[in-house]
Amino acid sequence: MWDERYATDDYIYGTEPNDFLREQVGLIGEPSKRVLCLADGEGRNGVYLAKLGHRVLSVDASAVGLRKAARLAEREGVPLETRLADLSEHTFPAEAFDAVVSIFCHVAEAGRPHLHAQVAHTLKPGGMLILEAYTPAQVPRDTGGPDTPDRTPTAAELEAAFADFEILSSREFDRQVIEGRGHSGLGAVVQFIARKPAV
Numbered sequence: 001m002w003d004e005r006y007a008t009d010d011y012i013y014g015t016e017p018n019d020f021l022r023e024q025v026g027l028i029g030e031p032s033k034r035v036l037c038l039a040d041g042e043g044r045n046g047v048y049l050a051k052l053g054h055r056v057l058s059v060d061a062s063a064v065g066l067r068k069a070a071r072l073a074e075r076e077g078v079p080l081e082t083r084l085a086d087l088s089e090h091t092f093p094a095e096a097f098d099a100v101v102s103i104f105c106h107v108a109e110a111g112r113p114h115l116h117a118q119v120a121h122t123l124k125p126g127g128m129l130i131l132e133a134y135t136p137a138q139v140p141r142d143t144g145g146p147d148t149p150d151r152t153p154t155a156a157e158l159e160a161a162f163a164d165f166e167i168l169s170s171r172e173f174d175r176q177v178i179e180g181r182g183h184s185g186l187g188a189v190v191q192f193i194a195r196k197p198a199v
């Protein structure tokens with residue numbers, strides 16, 4: 001599905017970074033941090049972080065999307081490492097990343113416990129998770145996001161999954177999400193920020 005969706009010359013979600021990521025990016029720290037971008041698609045968020053000087057691994061289930069991400073990085077003159085992976089099964093190395101960025105990463109409910117465990121596993125002590133996703137309330141809308149609630153998390157789910165973390169922010173609300181033609185209009189989102197314990 002994603003290969004077919006991305007098989008176009010334009011960038012479905014645009015080439016600008018997500019607004020929430022742009023607002024919170026300072027939490028990652030000074031440049032040259034190692035950052036994992038989950039479900040990075042055509043690369044807009046990974047390339048943005050690379051332009052700030054971070055060392056970024058963009059992971060996605062679409063080879064077509066990742067090729068477009070590589071082209072965007074080349075166009076912007078920044079390095080970007082990409083990896084094709086199914087996030088409901090993929091295993092990441094232990095304590096490898098200073099931050100994990102998860103922007104509209106919608107994994108089926110059955111695969112999310114594995115993904116959440118991998119996020120905790122691969123973050124370094126003191127590492128940051130910055131996440132925005134659509135919630136089940138988004139499903140009946142035609143402004144973007146999954147068409148089934150199975151792929152949408154809630155704040156309560158995230159708080160339970162990362163209960164061992166320091167949760168800095170967790171909220172569900174409606175906001176305007178204007179990102180290319182893929183996200184266009186009022187969206188029901190969850191925004192979640194948490195820090196892995198330092199010890």
